[in-house]
Amino acid sequence: MDTESEDGLIWPKIHPLKLFDAAKSQNRLLYACAPMVRYSKLAFRQTVHHFGTDLCWTPMILAKEFNRSRFARDSDLTISTPTPVPAPGRKGEGDGCGVRDEEVPTIAQFGANQPLELSRAASLAAPYVNGVDLNCGCPQSWACAEKLGAALMERRELVRDMVVETRARLSRDGWAVDLANYDSNPDVDPRAGRGRSVSVKIRVHSDLRRTMDFITTVLGDEHNRNIDWLTIHPRTRRTPSSVPINIEALEILTSTYGTKLPVLVSGDVFTLSTLPYTSHLLDPQPTFTTTSSSSITPDNAADSPHPPPTTRKPHLPNLSGLMSARALxxxxxxxxxxDSCPWEAVDVFMTNVARAPLPxxxxxxxLTEMCGPGFGPDRNAALLTKKERVRLTEMxxxxxxxxxxxxxxSQRGGEGGMVRLA
Ligand SMILES: Cc1cc2nc3c(=O)[nH]c(=O)nc-3n(C[C@H](O)[C@H](O)[C@H](O)COP(=O)(O)O)c2cc1C
Structure with a gap:
């Protein structure tokens, strides 16, 4: 790639590790939108970013297809370009809804099982995203049959080789992959704006020692590590998402590795006020939870007549961030x-869809997800009734x-409001 002549086209400028630093300096955890096949597309990423999400993953993209087909690249990776800053006194190019095309720090997640495939895909994506991530967690049988996703949890040396090769390729392409150890001011450091990250997202094994072997191998030398951060989904590949995450495993893994690299947790981040653990970077500090608070599902939570027993929440001092999928x-x-979706989020999403269309x-x-009961503690609040949501699907x-x-x-009066489902 001709890095000099393409500099003007390079849009993402922020190294994601700087976002981890910024969140920490604001005394909070980093907030991330999970990769979600079908769902975490541009309009949705822009929407969650508008409401405070720091870092957004694309859905998993198959590296093999991405490398071979321009059509796959065009359909799998959609990014925004900067809106020119309006001249003083001119009406802004924003959309009147408070939405502008500002940088949405984005991580392209790939499904790959060969160093060459991942590094090529990373090389193609790097001008348009802030970093690349390898999916080592997809439990679906087709992915595991292809030796992708969670199947990689059995192949730690291969995963290490893939991230090492990817860093090397990005470096050869002129990207700064040296763990954000450069100044973000272009007058001070010519590499400013060219920082790119390499990370992995994993599940755990039922024997946690195997997960630790995996992380140790993939991480490499902690002072010159192979990955910038790690996302842990503390479920095994066979644990259904209705079963609460394994907090004990999370506690052990964050205390072992959280001082060596930033660790994000993915799983059961339903609201900031009902997390099943505490952190000094969480405010306010909840001390108690319920044993099944993390197993809330749309189908069972509101129906349970028995309040679950109360237990003390573990404190996770070395956790760096929260990643949410279903609740986001x-x-x-x-x-x-x-704790529940406001009408404003619906407005922002619709505006973003108008500019970055979705089928x-x-x-x-x-919309039916946003207008449904959601994952907050009040399981009876929703923007639309079930009947209204069904009607929506008929449009x-x-x-x-x-x-x-x-x-x-307008029937609800002006800004609308919640309906009570109960
Ligand atoms: C619809 C959907 C699609 C998903 N697609 C991906 C994916 O592409 N890559 C990935 O690593 N995980 C994927 N996941 C898993 C999530 O990223 C996340 O790890 C998991 O859902 C647990 O988080 P949650 O409890 O916040 O939902 C997906 C999950 C859902 C619900």
Whole structure:
């Protein structure tokens, strides 16, 4: 790649490790939007970023296809470009809804099982994203049959080789992959804006010693490590997502590795106020939880007549960040501290969809998630009733969707409001 002549096109400028530093200096954890096949596309990433999410993953992209087909690249990786700053006194190029195309720090997640495939895909994606991530957690049988995703948890040397090769390739391409050890001011350091990260997202084994062997191998020399950070989904590849995450495993892994590199947790981040652990970077400091608070599912939580027993929450001093998938789908404003989705999030999402279109069915699915009961403690609050959500899925075009949402909101009076499902 001709790095000099393409500099003007390079949009992402922030090394993700700087975001971890910034979150820490604000005395909080880093907030991340999980990779979600089908869902974590540009309009959604922009929406969650608007509400305080620091770092957004793309859905898993198959490196093999990405490398071989321009069409796969165009459809799998959509990014925004900067909006010119409006001249003083001119009406802004923003959209009147508070949304502008600002940098949404983005990590392209790949499914790969060969060093060459991952490094090539990283090389192609690097001008457009802040970092690349390897999926070592996808439990689906097709992925494991292809030796992708969670199957890689059995192949730690291969994973190490893939991230080492990827760092080397990015470095040869002119990217700064030396763990953000450079100044972000271009007048001081010519590499400013060219920092890119390499990370992995893993599940755990039922024998945690194997997970520790895996991490130790992939990490390499902690002073010159092979990965910038690690995301841990503390479930095994066979644990269903309705079963709470393994907090004990998370506690052991963060205390062992959290001082060597930033560790993000993925799994059961439902609201900031109901996390099943504490951290000095979480405010306020909840001390107690319920044994099943992390097993809330849309189907069972509101129905349970018995309050679960209370237990003390473990403290995780070496945890660096929170990654959410399902709860962020239901409430893109989760990391702004709201326990349920506000109408404003629906507005921001619809505006983003107008500018970064999604297929109708997918967009409507997002809306039904956002307008449903969600994952907050009040399981009976929702923007739309079930009947209204079903009606939404019957809409044949975006104009009808917009009209229908407007109609419901005007029926509820002005800004709309929550309906009580109970
Ligand atoms: C619809 C959906 C799609 C997902 N796709 C991916 C993916 O592409 N890559 C990945 O590493 N994990 C994927 N996951 C797993 C999530 O990133 C996350 O680790 C898991 O859902 C646990 O987080 P949660 O409790 O916040 O949902 C997906 C999860 C969901 C619900």
């Amino acid at each position: 789908l239901a409430n893109p404003a989760l990391f702004s501290g709201l 109708l069915k997918l967009g409507v699915h997002h 044949g075009n975006w104009v009808d969707v917009i009209d229908y949402m407007d109609e419901i909101r």
